[in-house]
């Protein structure tokens with residue numbers, strides 16, 4: 001029996017990259033008949049690092065929760081909750097902060113990239129970098145370690161964070177007692193999904209296709225995906241094509257083979273864009289309706305989350321009590 005855990009940060013409207021890289025594989029796993037435990041949550045404290053607009057944090061939180069539900073997460077089986085409602089997480093985060101070597105966090109990609117940018121621009125190296133951003137991996141380690149997580153299904157960009165969680169668990173086990181489980185990454189897709197401009201699809205690059213965009217918006221976005229200028233009839237390379245990379249995440253293996261052949265035969269970009277639109281639209285139209293329902297009935301979403309949080313808090317409290325005892329934070333009697 002394994003504990004499998006992943007979080008999505010409500011700092012933007014969910015996009016197809018989030019779906020393929022994190023949500024779809026997570027839901028598929030939770031539907032299997034295994035004895036594993038699934039923990040799926042909204043990392044709303046992490047959102048504060050990127051988004052300081054209260055209305056947006058609320059909006060994105062509802063959207064992400066509605067997304068999980070619309071796509072069929074079985075909440076009677078999975079632990080489904082908001083990070084900010086499990087207070088033990090921030091307590092464990094402080095405990096890990098006291099153990100974490102600063103040098104380890106200096107090397108975290110997100111922090112390092114911003115420092116490098118500042119240096120390049122001849123600015124103070126820590127300009128516009130909050131302690132929240134710096135400590136981001138520690139809070140993520142707390143999310144993971146609090147629930148004895150074995151596997152963390154995430155996209156490639158999150159591997160380093162899971163490694164940091166593993167390192168911190170190791171430090172803890174060596175310093176105190178061997179009570180934290182060392183997590184491993186479960187890489188959802190080998191590569192990150194590309195966005196409209198060919199870079200990684202990401203909220204930060206504003207190149208996303210929203211998962212539940214209306215039909216009209218979906219078509220518009222797909223038509224905007226950058227391609228080369230090869231004319232119809234000219235053979236095309238599917239390996240480097242964003243349209244193909246997205247298509248293959250939605251298609252069956254037979255359909256993928258057919259499209260590969262069409263590329264070799266010189267399919268026109270307009271035609272390929274139509275095929276991609278039809279495929280995504282068909283796959284997601286049912287869930288889109290459910291998504292709309294949950295957005296309009298947010299009290300239902302609230303009730304589902306509150307029930308999940310009650311269930312989750314029990315486990316969190318038990319683990320934190322064990323950890324605090326190991327640290328010497330104990331009753332005198």
Ligand code: ADP
Pocket residue numbers: 007008009012017018019020021022153154155156157158189191192193194200201202203204
């Ligand atoms: P963003 O880059 O848009 O801010 P997040 O960092 O919130 O997305 O990612 C949430 C989850 O979705 C993570 O597990 C991440 O690895 C996955 N993910 C995000 N973008 C992609 C992508 N383009 N391809 C594959 N997975 C992705």
Ligand code: TRP
Pocket residue numbers: 005006007008009043046139140143144152154158161
């Ligand atoms: N940092 C992750 C992201 O932005 C979200 C996240 C927070 C997470 N805590 C986590 C993912 C724990 C997996 C496990 O994508």
